[in-house]
Amino acid sequence: MVDWEQVAETALIYWNQFVDWFLGMPIYAQALLIIGAVAALVLAVIIVYYLLKGAAYLVYYILKGTYLLIKGIFLGIFKLFEALYYLISGKPRPVKEPSDKNCCEQPEIPQDSPLEQEIILPSQNEIQLVQPDAIFCSECGTQYTERMIEQLKVNGIAYCVYCGKGYKAIEAEVASQ
Numbered sequence: 001m002v003d004w005e006q007v008a009e010t011a012l013i014y015w016n017q018f019v020d021w022f023l024g025m026p027i028y029a030q031a032l033l034i035i036g037a038v039a040a041l042v043l044a045v046i047i048v049y050y051l052l053k054g055a056a057y058l059v060y061y062i063l064k065g066t067y068l069l070i071k072g073i074f075l076g077i078f079k080l081f082e083a084l085y086y087l088i089s090g091k092p093r094p095v096k097e098p099s100d101k102n103c104c105e106q107p108e109i110p111q112d113s114p115l116e117q118e119i120i121l122p123s124q125n126e127i128q129l130v131q132p133d134a135i136f137c138s139e140c141g142t143q144y145t146e147r148m149i150e151q152l153k154v155n156g157i158a159y160c161v162y163c164g165k166g167y168k169a170i171e172a173e174v175a176s177q
């Protein structure tokens with residue numbers, strides 16, 4: 001049997017020795033010891049937290065990987081037996097139709113009667129002239145300067161002076177018919 005009174009007396013003796021040792025130190029040492037003990041306790045709690053979190057992630061991903069592996073194996077077996085069924089029976093494999101039938105069909109334009117059609121007047125907006133040899137940066141959208149275009153013609157490579165994005169020109173031959 002355990003004698004709890006003797007265990008308590010022994011613990012009380014050790015506690016009194018610790019208190020005497022602690023109070024015998026200078027005050028700055030006592031403060032540093034308390035701060036160190038709190039820091040060690042917080043560090044121990046953080047380490048235990050991350051160990052438990054890591055173990056939980058490990059178990060989760062092992063179970064997920066096992067599930068996906070078993071699912072893949074059974075799906076492969078199913079596809080194998082399905083292929084064998086169609087091979088042995090000689091039946092053609094059914095063609096799956098797309099779920100969205102409207103994706104490939106052209107929508108019908110409703111024909112309005114001539115009375116319902118409105119007369120559309122041309123807009124009176126100004127039209128800006130587009131330069132056929134203008135090159136714009138694909139990153140920032142600014143137009144290449146004359147020097148950048150000249151560099152592009154000479155080397156085939158130019159860099160935008162605003163954002164630094166490189167542009168490489170590739171020559172392509174066009175076959176005439």
